[in-house]
Amino acid sequence: MKQHLIVLDLDGTLLTDDKIISPYTKNILAKAREAGHQVMIATGRPFRASRLYYQELDLTTPIVNFNGAFIHHPLNQSWGVMHSPISMKVVYDVVDSVDKFHYENLIAEVIDDVYLHNKNDELMSVFNMGNPRVTTGNLKLNLHEDPTSLLIQANEQNVPIIRKHLEDVHAELIEHRKWGAPFPIIEIVRKGLSKAVGVSKIAHEFEIPRDRIIAFGDEDNDLEMIDYAGIGVAMSNGIDELKSVANEITVSNNEDGIGKFLVDRLGL
Template identity: 65%
Template sequence: MVQPHLIVLDLDGTLLTDEKVISEKTKRTLLQAKEAGHQVMIATGRPYRASKIYYQELGLHTPIVNFNGAFVHHPTNTSWQTIHSPIDLSVVKDVVESINHYEIENLIAEVMDDVYVQYHDQKILDILTMGEPKVTTGILRDYLKDNPTSLLIQASSSNVPLIRQHLADTKAELIDHRRWGDPWEVIEIVRRGMHKAVGLSHVAKDLQIPRERIIAFGDEDNDLEMIEYAGLGVAMGNGIGQLKNIADEITQTNNEDGIANLLIDRLNLK
């Protein structure tokens, strides 16, 4: 009999197909894993309001890691000790000031479920307003009054590496940053030391599951620490090269039931 494992799922590019749905085979396999006594959880860069639909679809009753570890809570247990580690507002203003000379397409700050967008962009709003947050449009330094959970910098693919290098050279002691390639080029900034492995560690200890029995799946650079932390870190076939290089295993892509195929094999599911 296989001992209980903790299965950790990134959302975009991992659990979700390119159509942003959970395939029938992967859903069926995850439900079988739960029935066999394994725990299933989500660890994503998304806020909870934009991941709740998938949490509920899988019938989860575990804590969830949102904002890449800056917010960890238990949606069905209000007595569970929530972790929320926002960025100090003064740091955000300093970062925004320091990148003024780069070409920026947009700036977005999220204070939990309040979204602040510097320039109105319906494509961005269609994604960020999932879960119906309060949206404020206008210059960030004028409207943002609270410590945000995350700051997003939208820029062209040619400018993203330049901005990230600048942040690494000048703000490394204050913030951590990651790149999104989908659905647009975005640099996500969180408080220094926040990443998915921090949240995962907290949840795993609460569930009393050791690292060697954690199976984590991811595809992007915001999954690096989580894939390294897990006893079995799995990169999706569509994942970035850097993640594949450190992963224990590489499975099929998010469109080819990569999660299901590996779990069926590893956990002796049918």
């Protein structure tokens, strides 16, 4: 069988709800690699929070982090790095404009540095994987470098209101997506960025055409990637909007959806 590029989202897709890779799916992905297919990760997480799974799968491919804002090869520095941060001016404008809405917190990340607007130990439990350097306090006073991403934590009722405002006022400069868990969070990256941008670059490097890209996802930040892939696969636990653009739907992240799909599709 011709070589395929297998693209894995992490949370809600490759990882079970317990944040582990099931032994079955891990074994199937190893078999896929033995059969000559390429396996890669495309995630909204920073690399420090995805390194564990990259190493567990023994991957040797480039990785897409921050939903396409950071594309790199952990094992090959000469491959190059694509880091596409948001300008601080845009971030400050966004922060000023959302002040009139109720939000819980603001978080900016510059690769492995985390800037927390308001101190929150529960929230930091999500961001402290990989031991980042953390600065707490007013973003406009502490952030002095263009961030890779900006996050707005808000309650479920206010998330759509804030997103509509971002679309109405800042659509020409940013992309924004929603996290469903563990907290309602709006993630903002520079305009034009998505997981699909990174997947396209990496597929080109491997000379693998779109029709042989199999991408798995479950959330809002997977939409462009699932639509771009020749075989876009939504998890059954995924959002309805993603299922509507996917070519296929597999069983959930807790039921080895990735492993079972690859066994059927690639004859593993």
